[in-house]
Amino acid sequence: MGMTITEKILAAHSGRDKVVPGEIVNAAIDLIVAHDVTTPPAVAMLKKLGIERVFDPSKILVTPDHFVPNKDIKSAELAKQLREWRIEQGIERYYEIGNHGICHAIAPEQGHVLPGMTIVCGDSHTTTMGALGTFASGVGSTDLAAALATGELWFKVPETMLFELKGKLPFGVYSKDIILYIISKIGVDGARYKAMEYTGDGLASLSMEARFTITNMAIEAGGKSGIMPVDGVAEDYVKARTSQPYTKYYSDADAHYSERMTIDLDQLEPIVALPSLPSNGRFIGEIERVKMDQVYIGSCTNGRIEDLRIAAQILKGHKVANGTRAIVVPATTEIWKTAMREGLLEIFSDAGCVVSTATCGACLGGFMGVLGAEETCLSTTNRNFVGRMGSPKSKVYLASPATAAATAITGTITDPREFLK
């Protein structure tokens, strides 16, 4: 029996010819991404154990992203610890405020992610980077510390689920709608412990940016990772950023999949996930036009330049509705600058949106748009659990940047196709 991409990467990184799902392997880690919330505890653990040096500073990338620019004194201390640690360890790949970005967006954007890599980060949305044919999985601080110290980590080889994307997305429907649709079908634990692999002609039609949105949300179905085979689109993306060599892995024709699901992209419509589970997705025509106090466009899910272009296209010449606030958060500094050069920031500002620097910010209820009790927010982020963006009594709806922009204009949940005509 053949192997899936995920099995091949894990085999190659643990010195095996073959691995099967369920086996525990100790895999070498090619890239460790570190941010301001989960890294300082990992560093404290290493210090406590007397482990003074990381295994290889050249395999670590550090960017503060969650609570920066520092939101309060305690988070300032975390960012400071991160900064001092990276100097002490001689980690050169560091993105300070002004060059920073949300880790899952900046790592591939700056050419640090190569096909075939194993990647870990103390963050559940690490799965994002699997869109470039990597095994990328989120871990806690202890795993992060172990990886920093030894350069390897134990994994149970996951079973793989195969999602075949067929056809082409209709007008006004985006990759966010695809992943919200999938999660609505399989549930928030539908891919628990599993790798979510994508294939099909529908995948080929998606840009790299659109693909990251899909792998980003693997964790919202409980997945260990999301992964896509490397094609011309992926290679163009990588080669525009780095000349480092890499290995491409492809699933064998006789690889074993625990489940298979086919998604006809032509049949999809804009989707909104109702509070308070990412799996509560409904086609927009089936839901009430609930009033929104806030619209949030950004995050590692949907804060890339394509997302901002779509939102700006819809918002151009319009105003954010009275009684609604709109916040735009480009995912990285580079995206912010591109949006500035393309005039998108001006469109947002003229429409009455607030434009922030890159941060995880209010996606996780940190700052820059936290919600009060009973407030509603339509957000392009990845999860809408109770209290995720602020008060446990607030309500978060998830949708694409296009749906978010249309909703900002009317103040109620709105089908973006009304503005794209």
Added chain:
Amino acid sequence: MPELPDKLTGYAHVYERDHINTDEIIPARHLNVHDEAELAKYAMEDIDTEFVKRVMPGDVVIAGENFGCGSSREHAIWALRGAGIRVVIARSYARIFFRNAINNGFVAIECAEACEVAKTGDHVEIDLLGGRLRNLNNGKEATFVPISDFARELIEDGGLLPHIKKKAGKA
């Protein structure tokens, strides 16, 4: 780290709901610290504001499916442990939470019928070797697969990092 006892007893805090996520266990607004005692003050804050007033050392959290889904924050384990929780028993776990539990030497048990056996406030006994949860108030019981040798070894070593250190010392 002392050897893990064969049996543990404590008072139950029962949350029958599925998909209790790490944002509820420890909201992100408290992630600007990672001290267990500090995090403990806010444990379960977004699902049960009475939890921290009620919880006592050695207590047990019992929950439904996919406990600990969402963010990878290990702070969820630290907040629960800091608050005094010794064991979590759930129908199932989100994988990062489960992994974080083992890595911290924290006992997380999968038991399909746990929510049917106890309600909040009941005194329960957990037979770790025998794989049995027993309600000491009414005698109701449920079984579970005893924790694996790998998990037991990590728990007894005090978690993944001391375990790695111990192994490195032997090599």
